[in-house]
Amino acid sequence: MANEMSFEYGELEDWRGEKADPRKHGGVRASSIVCVVEVLENMVFLSNATNFIAYFLKSMHYPAAESANMVTNFMGTSFLLTILGGFIGDSFFTRFKTFIIFCTLELLGLILLTVQAQDSRLQPAINSKPSKSQEAILYAGLYAMAAGVGGVKAALPAHGADQLDHSKQRLISAFFNWYFFSLCFGGLIASTVMIWIEENLGWNWSFKISVVALSVALCIFSMGFPIYRYKRPGGSPLTRIYKVLASAIRNRKASLSEAENRIEIFGEKRNHDKFRSLNKALIGDSNVTATEVEETKTFLGLLPIFASTIMMNCCLAQLMTFSVEQGNIMDRSLNNFRIPTQSLSVFPLMVMLAFIPLYEYSVRLFRIKNNLPGRLNMFQPLRRIGLGLALASGSMAVAAIVEAKRRVEANNNVTLSVFWLGWQYVLLGLSDILTLGGMLEFFYSEAPDKMRSMSTALSWCSTSMGYFISSVLVTLSNSVSGHFGKVWIGGNDLNHSRLDLFYTLLCILNLLNLLNYIFWARRY
Structure with a gap:
């Protein structure tokens, strides 16, 4: 064990460029800073991403369809650029410097959007489209933020895991569980507090708070530099x-x-x-x-597992598109309070936030009780990913049944409660925690030492490709169904569409994808 620790720390440096001392550098304290930073960063990202469509519609006066595509493209690009961020973190800079550079870029993009939201001269007049200069400012801020998000999400989890002793796999597993807990906690704040602020105080306050929160996250992360340990970049x-x-x-x-x-x-x-x-x-x-x-x-061996998770993320894309449209035409009243559709994500987030501490407590209790020093086989990342993929297929089956019922009731002039959507939100939330959490741990642990940022970025890249493929599937399903009569998803009225059939298609595709995943997971 001493030799392993010496070898591992011999590859790592402190902030002065000297050999890292395991008594002073790294450890749980250093990785905990990463989790705190992730709460703030993900709160900023999700609170803006999930509500950009309202800003594009009301302030920038884009059509509904174009606004939806802009949000989807922003989300997809943000996650796709994690590959670039991971490549830079592995090749040219330490993961610490990579985070600092990209978080600053995200902050600058957010500041630019804040300035535009504050100044009416940078926004189009009522019932007018944005001018070329106004569009240039919007897209510059939007995609500077997207590029920053890509680098941050690639570098931050890898940097946090670098602080821990890699000979203790259970410690690495626990870190990624708590990192995902932090990610969900940031999402919970975005889905509750930030949405309330946006709906009651306006976009100006939302942007201002986001700038302050991201600035605080950058400061907190930077203040930990004396206790971090750093891995030199290994070239391209x-x-x-x-x-x-x-x-x-x-x-x-x-x-x-x-x-x-x-x-x-x-x-x-x-x-x-x-x-x-x-x-x-x-x-x-x-x-x-x-x-x-x-x-x-080793890297090529990870790719089939990565490809097998993309279809699940097509299902997640529905929570930000069609599920929101469903919620908008359902009964959202709760006593005298009207529930924002975007806040439905609170259900899976609450389940995740409760599940992770219980999961960690159960694993620790079982290990102590049975005197097991290592990780439990039943909780290996590949098994968790497989269970997550199975739940994704089940969630689409439930979504199809609920939409079919909602459509029948709507045609009988009965409006269903929005809480019926809670089932698909909860199932997809559990699917996400098992799949994404398992992917982050699996790709980091299995990746070559000099490719860990880029390999971890595959988890986010899967999300990106899921968003893009979701758009392709909508187009293809409409094209094919149009040849046989009426398109499944056409027009602005879901009551005259067949969203339930599209959900059924996703259920079947995810079931086939699960079988494909099992094939590759057993061969790994």
């Missing part, structure tokens, strides 16, 4: 992957045994036997090392 992982693949292709006709003999001669340890043909990259190329080959094989 994409360059190393390309080099291995190019060399393996050149040597595709060479003997595999010759390449594997070279691995044994150099005393390199192989992690697994997948992609054995890549070992041919070692033949006749002194620039390729066995370690680089293993890094490439």
Whole structure:
């Protein structure tokens, strides 16, 4: 254990560039700062992202369809850019510097949007579209914020996990659970306090509070620099992957045994036997090392798991689009209070916030009671992801049944309570905590040491691709259904659409995707 700790900390530095001291640097205290920062950062991101559509409609006077697409594109781009942020954090800067740079960029974008929301001269006149200059300011602020979010979400969880002893996998698992707890807590504040502020005090106050909260998050994170430990960037992982693949292709006709003999001669340890043909990259190329080959094989092995989670995120995209439209035409009254549709996300967030402490307590109690030093097999990330994918399919089945009932009742002049949507919100919330939480831990723990930010970013990239593919599925389903009579989702009246059939399609696709995931998970 002492040797493992010495080796691990030998790769890490303190803020002076000297070898990190495990008694002074890193540990639970340092990783806890990351969780606090995530509460504030995710509150800012979600409170703006979930309500941008109202700002685009009421202040910038964009049409409803264009406003919805702008929000979807913003969300998708933010999560997609986590790959860029992860690449930069692994290649050029430490994860600490990467967070500082991208969080500052997010803050600048938010400040620009705040200035525009404050100044009527930067907004279009009533019933007028924005001018070119007004659009330029809007898009500059919007996508500066999106780029900042991408870098922050790639660097922050990897930096937090870097502070912990990697020989204690249970500690890493607990960190990602509490990191997800922080993410949900920020979402809860966004869905309650911030939505109330936006609806009662206006967008100006919402933007101002977001600027202050993100500034505080940046200060809190920066103040922890003396106790953090830092991993030096390892150069471009994409360059190393390309080099291995190019060399393996050149040597595709060479003997595999010759390449594997070279691995044994150099005393390199192989992690697994997948992609054995890549070992041919070692033949006749002194620039390729066995370690680089293993890094490439490991990263490629993560991709089927990543691809198998995209369809679940198509379901999550519905919570910000069609579920909101459903809620707007349902009975949202609770005594004398009218529930904002966006606040329906409170249901799954409350379930997640209660589930994570109970989960951690149960694991600790079970380990102590049975004297188990390691992580429990039943809670391994791959199993959690699989359960999450199963719940996604179930949630779409429930959503289809509820929408069919709502449509029938609406045609009989009966308005269902918005609480009927709570079932799909709760099921998708549990699906999200199991899938995203499991993905963050799995991709970080399994990734090559020099690719951890980029690999962790795959979790967020899956979310991004889910949003984009959701739009494609809507277009395709309308195109196909239009050839057989009437499009499923057409016009502005859900009572004359067949959203229930679209939900049924998502249920079937997610069930097929679950079978695909099981195939790849068993082979991993």
